[in-house]
Amino acid sequence: MYNEWTFQRSVKAFWQNEYQTNEQLVQAIEEYIHFYNFERYQQRLNGLSPMEYRKKAA
Structure with a gap:
C-alpha cells in the first residue's frame, strides 16, 4: 500500500514531465502502474513483486 510519502x-x-x-x-x-505491480521487487515481500506475491498467496 502507498504511504503518504510514496504517493507524493x-x-x-x-x-515534472510535460505531456503533449x-x-x-x-x-x-x-x-x-505496470512497474509498480510487476517490476518493483520488495524486500518485505521476500524479494517478490506485488503481483508475484499475490499469486503465491492465492
Whole structure:
C-alpha cells in the first residue's frame, strides 16, 4: 500500500514531465502502474513483486 510519502513522490514524477496530449499522460500512468505491480521487487515481500506475491498467496 502507498504511504503518504510514496504517493507524493509518485505524483511529483508526473508533474515534472510535460505531456503533449492526454493520451501520453495516460500511457505514462499505465506504465507506472505496470512497474509498480510487476517490476518493483520488495524486500518485505521476500524479494517478490506485488503481483508475484499475490499469486503465491492465492
